[in-house]
Amino acid sequence: MNHPLPPETADHALATGERLPKSERVDFSPEAIAEIQAIAAKYPDKLAATLPALHIAQREFGFVSLDAMKAVARALSIPEGHVFGVASFYTMYQKKPVGKFHLQVCTNICCALNGGAEFLEKVCEKTGCTPGGGPSPDGLWSVEEAECLASCGSAPCMQVNADVYDEYLDDAKLKGILESCERGEYRAWAE
């Protein structure tokens, strides 16, 4: 697995042991902290709230940067290293910024049998992105090659942000989806 390191917000790469000054820390809003603590209280162990807290971090900050991971660690009083380990394991935590509409195209076998691979190429061509290559210059799109989204019977399939899947895709549907994104009919990323 390939885990890209999240970018630092400091203007230089932090040396070993060097920490960001307190004033530059990223922190959750009080409501988000309350939400995280309410979730932690439901579980027998607060460590279990790591995944939900990272989802909240992604929603709040747009992507899970190192600073966001540190904020999660502080909110739950758990080790930063643990949060980094978890965040880097799961592919749904975006460690780099993504576009306003993050297009996840399945190219696994069932989708590929019905043209998923060609569809991914089309999506990249239309949006000017490369899979996993960050947002397009206008910040509107980013593309990711996803593994099976569990929509094999209606392949090819794509998910825009966390919305309900778009299925049986072809060129015409892609055009429609991109247009309705621009019109704001899909929930924007991290909304």
Place this chain on the structure above:
Amino acid sequence: MATFRTKHDPQRYTFEGFGSDKYPNLMLRGAGHLDNWTLDVYEQQHEGYVALKKALKMEPVAVTEEVKTSGIRGRGGAGFPAGLKWSFMPKDTPERKFTRYVVCNADEGEPGTFKDRAIMEYNPHQLIEGVIISAWAMQCQLGFIYVRGEFLWLIEKLEHALQEARNAGYLGKDIQGTGWDFDILVHRGAGAYICGEETALLNSLEGRRGEPRVKPPFPAAKGAFGQPTTINNVETLAAVPPILRMGGAEYAKIGRPKNTGTRVFCLSGHIKRPGLYELPLGLPLDFIMNDLAGGSSTGKKIKAIIPGGASAPAFSEKEFSTPMDFDSVRDAGSMAGSGGVIFMDEDTCMVQACLRLIRFYAHESCGQCTPCREGCNWMEMILHRIEHGQGRMEDLDLLASITPNIAGKTLCALGDAACGPMDSMLQKFRPEFEHHITHKACMVNGHHLLAKVGGH
């Protein structure tokens, strides 16, 4: 802000004769109707929570016995008898009171499988009822439904359905006057296929990296948060209410001995009518393919079928008549797995198909066990060079020598899962691999399975 599906669902959920005595509809009631999921519809039209009320009047042990009688085998992949699994949970003794958990595995990620999504979309209450009944049978204190992260809209729907169940007194404190407290938490995953493995799922539930654990101790002894835990697939748990309603013995009459009940098959690939087919176990594969699903969608002959999700070894034409139940598929050299049946026609290059599958396993390997982490990556690299015309004839023997060093040598079944397609495709379609090496091109001229961009 909860948003429930308003978008048209193009999936196919039914076929001719579905719902009759021959093809009973137990799992997909009302599938396809967007407003089918609410408590009102479930109670009024689908005998909702009748089974729970019946179960709560029974002794917990009797409920487990009923499920044992039904003979239902786990629908997640391994096909382990569910009732037997439940009976492994330790009982309270005067010296020791246990905190027991039940976990529903809704981390549906096996390529070719999309049944759990439909159950949660249209019958979330049937799943919730199943979880409550299983929790009563094992006397659990808390239940978890682990849903894959991509299904955010289903999580919102489940949360809403759970609240409806709480308001109606089916969940929470003192359920239906029995004095038993139970609640269900929905846990959202974050995009790791490996978390469908039960111990990896438990680690993920505890907020750790989704790495499988060493077994033993098995989850029934030491599972979530160190307590006895039972993990069942969505389809298994959703089948519990029908079993209780009709009685275990009646349910056991569906299907074949030792392979009882119905199962939701997910048909995909080059098939005319893809979709979900709930069928009694034991129907021949070619009957499902030709008579129910209308045969190939491209007009070309079907060359290979993967019968149980991507991890299952592929079938070539001579095994197409295999009855689709756990034992027969195993005897034919594959596994019934999660019920995802993938059809590939003559124009599919098996080298490309194999590379696409192995790339998935190489990407999804958690990296904990060396044979799987290294082996899958090497298989991917070797297949990649064969596909790109740089293969050597000895690569085929090299590939064949890698799989025995992965299968059975890892903590979980992901390594074995990668070997299934690799071994079977290499054995059954070896001429295509050889053609690729000698002619530096595909033997068939057809589908384009690998994108020129991406590739993780």
